[in-house]
Amino acid sequence: MKLKQLESLLGGLQQFSNPKVELEQYPTGPHIASRMLYTAENSFGDVCDKVVADFGCGCGTLGVAAGLLGAEHVIGIDVDPESLELASLNAEELELDIDYVQCNIKNLGWRAEVVDTIVMNPPFGTRKKGADMDFLSVALKVASQAVYSLHKTSTRDHVKRAALQQFNASSAEVICELRYDLPQTYKFHKKREVDIAVDLWRFVPKSKQGPEV
Amino acid sequence: MRLLSHNMLSSNIKGVTNGFPLRIEAEKVVVKQVDLNVRFLKNMFPKIEWKALVEASRTMGYAELPEEVEPSKLDSRDFLQKFHHALLELVLEEGALVCPETGRRFPVSKGIPNMLLHEDEV
Known part of the structure; x- marks a missing residue:
């Protein structure tokens, strides 16, 4: 599938109608989501025929993108039931079979061997400090191949240090810097639209590195 | 939820040492056709x-999988078809997942298991 085609399919997905501020629900726009998954597949082969989990899936954009690019099994996890319902509808609309689980990422009970790749747009931790690092910590335990995640560019050094020193990543690379066009989602947003610089990261978990046999 | 997901999930209630596998209570099972992918x-x-x-597949009403299996079975198309069906085509639509140690039920509704823990379970 071409990048443009992927982006346009993702552009047709339903987004949150009543986003919840405490969960930092910001939609992952089709521009960023399509580039994220397209890179994961075309530069690293981390999507097609793989088991992919979408942590904090919200209305399901990243998981749907993985499904469109040929992931064999996709699981979306979110704490919010309304998001999961919307995500199910989005998957159905595109005729994708995606499993959804309602769970708090922090309390996830999971055998670690099965999931190859995790894609996520975690809460940036501006409302609840450290939320993004909680996601990353669990993701690096569950994924066997790679974790793709978005983090604010302003936290780059911190993310790298935490991933390598605390969460046992064997590598943590910024693949590209993107602009997150954040439309005015909540009342407390003063400007109509803001551009936030975010990094697209690829992390490799330790001791599971290397091609599959 | 399909059984590949079930095969990864475990109960993570505080104090539980062996939360895997979750027992299935099946009220409604649907079968969704998925293309067979041998490499996968x-x-x-x-x-x-x-x-x-x-x-898990027995509880969902599918009893075709052998108890014991040798990797050499993977050369058999018939076996692959059964494995594929159990793993990816059986969907638990309504029912529950039950923690094997505490008996705590996690309800499954519209195919989505609710694995949220109560405050005193974290």
Whole structure:
């Protein structure tokens, strides 16, 4: 599938109608989501025929993108039931079979061997400090191949240090810097639209590195 | 939820030492057709907890998987078809997942298990 085609399919997905501020629900726009998954597949082969989990899936954009690019099994996890319902509808609309689980990422009970790749747009931790690092910590335990995640560019050094020193990543690379066009989602947003610089990261978990046999 | 997901999930209630596999209570099971992908199945086979898959598929009304299985079975198209069906085509639509140690029920509604823990379970 071409990048443009992927982006346009993702552009047709339903987004949150009543986003919840405490969960930092910001939609992952089709521009960023399509580039994220397209890179994961075309530069690293981390999507097609793989088991992919979408942590904090919200209305399901990243998981749907993985499904469109040929992931064999996709699981979306979110704490919010309304998001999961919307995500199910989005998957159905595109005729994708995606499993959804309602769970708090922090309390996830999971055998670690099965999931190859995790894609996520975690809460940036501006409302609840450290939320993004909680996601990353669990993701690096569950994924066997790679974790793709978005983090604010302003936290780059911190993310790298935490991933390598605390969460046992064997590598943590910024693949590209993107602009997150954040439309005015909540009342407390003063400007109509803001551009936030975010990094697209690829992390490799330790001791599971290397091609599959 | 399909049984590949079931094969990874475990109960993570505070104090539980062996939360896997979750017992299934099936009220409604649907079958969704998925294309067979031999490469994926062969790759996945060594990662699957076989006993849990056999037990889970039986509870869902599918009793075709053998109790014990040798990797050489993966050359049999007939076996692959059954493995594929159990792993990816059976969907638990309504019912519950039950913690094997505490008996706590996690309800499954519209195919989505609710694995949220109460405050005193974290």
